[in-house]
Amino acid sequence: MPFADTSLRDEYAAAVERVAGRVLHALGGGGDPVAPARPGHGSPASAVSPDAEPPLLTSPPLAAERPLPRAELAAVRVLGPDAFAPTLLAGRAPDAATALTVAQALDVFPAAATDPTRPETALVAAWRDRATTQLLARAGRPTVAPSADHVPSPAPGPDQLGWPGWSVVMAQLSALALPGLDGPVHELARRHDLALARGLVRSMLRRDHRTAARIARWLARTAADGVPARLDLAPVLDRIRLAGDGSARTALDLAIAERLWRQRPLGDGESGNVQLATGRLGKGQRGEGGPGEGGPGEGRLGNGRPGGGRPGESPPPGTPAGHSVRAEGDAGMTGTAVLRTAQQLSAGALRWLHGRYESGLGRFSADATIDLADPDNVYKPLGEAALATGLLLREGVAGTEDSRIARRILDLCWAELREGDLLYERQLRHPLTSDPLEVYVHFARAGLRHRPLEGLLQSLAGVRSVQAMEVMPNRRLAVANARRVIGLAQQPDWSALTAATWLGATPEPWLLDWLTAYHLTHTVFHLTDWGARPDGLPAPIRDYLREWLPAWIEVWLETGEWDLVGELLIVDACIGAPEAGAAAWAALAAVQRADGLVPRDTGPVTEDPEQQLTDHGHTAVVTVVAATITLARALGGAHGGTPGGAPAVA
Structure with missing residues (x-):
């Protein structure tokens, strides 16, 4: 959400970091994810062991003792489904204490109005809100708006946005990459895992570690769903942890990705070492690289690049006599x-x-x-x-x-x-x-x-x-x-x-x-x-x-x-x-x-x-x-x- 007042924007950004740190702390066994921390109970990202087992959250709900200030309710609204990550990753239903705070955040900050000039942003918000309200309904706190039963417009795939732009949208939807959530967005991720993997590679090479961590969550989730992995995520996550921005938000994404990665089914003879799917494309298959999939960059989602061509068009000027253009299906991308x-x-x-x-x-x-x-x-x-x-x-x-x-x-x-x-x-x-x-x-x-x-x-x-x-x-x-x-x-x-x-x-x-x-x-x-x-x-x-x-x-x-x-x-x-x-x-x-x-x-x-x-x-x-x-x-x-x-x- 845009802020004209820089100090207010900084306050809200700091609140997101604090709440993300508390969710991360709870993920490591430290208590209620969105309750205010007790004095002396900070939650730096480095304090959470990535090898800790998912906890059962038995701490008393602290939200009732000291309600969250408005900035932190906004932060809960930003995190959305991630507020429930500790219980979901532990295999439990959404907990009541977290649901109470998330419901309060939705009441104070209802769904934003759709911006017709940025349809992809509105779509991301709609799908995140749907996931949040679904989790609230399971916790016994159904909301009026947005409804958990409301299905947003279909999420676009890489065919519409190009794999670079689509992977950015999926990074913005990374809060959906949690156990207990499934739907059309997850099916897109499973079907287009190569586009996601390419998006992760692109983000890593661009040193955009925050986006890379969020795409890694999706790849970890698809692997947990049984999709053969195209990348070994363990060294990717290690690299982001060492070279990333060090924020609690990124640390939370990494912790969730690690938990999901450990939940993937292992093949015969595997003991945690990934068996990559590279090379599984059959003869004549092109995976995600279909015609017209040149990619828009960040901030230009859906703005495709020129190119293409159809079989049967005249050969390019200067083509020697006796040569003819093959059909595009045989010539790959060379229309x-x-x-x-x-x-x-x-x-x-x-x-x-x-x-x-x-x-x-x-x-x-x-x-x-x-x-x-x-x-x-x-x-x-x-x-x-x-x-x-x-x-x-x-x-x-x-x-x-x-x-x-x-x-x-x-x-x-x-x-x-x-x-x-x-x-x-x-x-x-x-x-x-x-x-x-x-x-x-x-x-x-x-x-x-x-x-x-x-x-x-x-x-x-x-x-x-x-x-x-x-x-x-x-x-x-x-x-x-x-x-x-x-x-x-x-x-x-x-x-x-x-x-x-x-x-x-x-x-x-x-x-x-x-x-x-x-x-x-x-x-x-x-x-x-x-x-x-x-x-x-x-x-x-x-x-x-x-x-x-x-x-x-x-x-x-x-x-x-x-x-x-x-x-x-x-x-x-x-x-x-x-x-x-x-x-x-x-x-x-x-x-x-x-x-x-x-x-x-x-x-x-x-x-x-x-x-x-x-x-x-x-x-x-x-x-x-x-x-x-x-x-x-x-x-x-x-x-x-x-x-x-x-x-x-x-």
């Missing part, structure tokens, strides 16, 4: 509108790159040597440009003009590397480095070969010192895939290489940082050879990505990390039929400049062309690759329609 956006983004970014290289930018200085004092300045970007253009030519999904531009960029980059001689000399001088191989593969994929370099690489492959180099696990995959594409012998143990990566552990999806996100994308790139081998990704990892990739994309969309969003869209295309939806493509299209530049993030963009290439060249490459592989998956490019197809080797 015609998404494909058109992807093609236009790619064409703009490709032309921007072409203009920079044709103008003489991105070239080695006249005195450059193979030692390359700054490899990231020109050398690495040349390899990245070759990657994007080589993949575009490999898939054959670009129009004639884009293909011509791609070949021109590729030839310019190859000439800058002296048609492979620079790579050969660098590898010969620095035999323990892998970057010449990692750059060369992009040219070899497009038919530009350097046989002496390949012979040198083959000779180094059996040297133990080379094999023992200490590098990041996803970098080992890059080397292994490069050797595979080029056709060099002595292939590695792919399973062992995969298991050594972060992604290979299929770890907690809510504990992910910016750098690790880049690492996981490259694990996918190399295992699948940039989408040519979708079955190169083990099924558990593929299912894991399908479950959590939408949450990661949503978070980095919100932070405006456009470069990382593009890399995650590549992952989406590499694992099969893209699932991420139109939101990310629409966001990239919205930030692309008229000249084709796609900024790496929300920072200012310099007007200096050379600095632009340094700052945003990688994002242009990522945009072209993401669009190319997405189009190939939908249109059946050279490898898009043949999972497991052999990599292109000239």
Whole structure:
């Protein structure tokens, strides 16, 4: 409820904390949940053991001794059903002492009038009030308004709000996630547990621990109802307790979630360790990721993002002859509108790159040597440009003009590397480095070969010192895939290489940082050879990505990390039929400049062309690759329609 008077708002907020602390105290065996605390009987959140058994509330009702002041009655009204949490979690009926105080709160603060401009807020209040009055009726204190028999309008699901917005609404309804309450809202939670889990991951990555704790209550409740868990909630709750806001309200949510989590049925052989449901999606299933489910953010519930498209619409401009758009049911989220956006983004970014290289930018200085004092300045970007253009030519999904531009960029980059001689000399001088191989593969994929370099690489492959180099696990995959594409012998143990990566552990999806996100994308790139081998990704990892990739994309969309969003869209295309939806493509299209530049993030963009290439060249490459592989998956490019197809080797 809004307050014009800041002091009054602060008073009511403090009252909510005090009453929540007393409910928490009672949950730990400390007495009546909403009665005023006796002098010396505080209830700090840290005083309650999460392992304490649910108590039987036998303390005398103190409300009669000292009625609650108006601010604390407002706090009881805010907590609603949570005031009864200690008795409900103990398996008992709502207690009379709590019911008396809750009824008084309803009398003093009746249901708020419906605000037609915020229908979701009114709906949340209506469902919370219904639960509260139901519990009062069971305690023998029926109320006149709102009636316990009144059924509010149906609660919207993720199909209407998008999973991000819906999970926020469910967090606002977390007071319903208690034993003894059931109904349409609970059925929605059970049916859309993946949307809830994604909402929790999103909240954790946004450090919105209060929302995460409330969503965790729903996931704990669905688990208690027998729905297989998608996340192990124990470390989630521990993390919130350590990193959260420390409020009594959040501590109460955590305590309730822990009690519900302990009430879940354990499978054969389980002793409290969760058996996660990740990977339970069958072939062709998409879980919560249905069409049109791009999500609105906090405060914009129901305001969907653009995108979609229907089967039978015309192919996007530039689609090569002989290609046709698959039906949306086969192409996942890649409806015609998404494909058109992807093609236009790619064409703009490709032309921007072409203009920079044709103008003489991105070239080695006249005195450059193979030692390359700054490899990231020109050398690495040349390899990245070759990657994007080589993949575009490999898939054959670009129009004639884009293909011509791609070949021109590729030839310019190859000439800058002296048609492979620079790579050969660098590898010969620095035999323990892998970057010449990692750059060369992009040219070899497009038919530009350097046989002496390949012979040198083959000779180094059996040297133990080379094999023992200490590098990041996803970098080992890059080397292994490069050797595979080029056709060099002595292939590695792919399973062992995969298991050594972060992604290979299929770890907690809510504990992910910016750098690790880049690492996981490259694990996918190399295992699948940039989408040519979708079955190169083990099924558990593929299912894991399908479950959590939408949450990661949503978070980095919100932070405006456009470069990382593009890399995650590549992952989406590499694992099969893209699932991420139109939101990310629409966001990239919205930030692309008229000249084709796609900024790496929300920072200012310099007007200096050379600095632009340094700052945003990688994002242009990522945009072209993401669009190319997405189009190939939908249109059946050279490898898009043949999972497991052999990599292109000239």
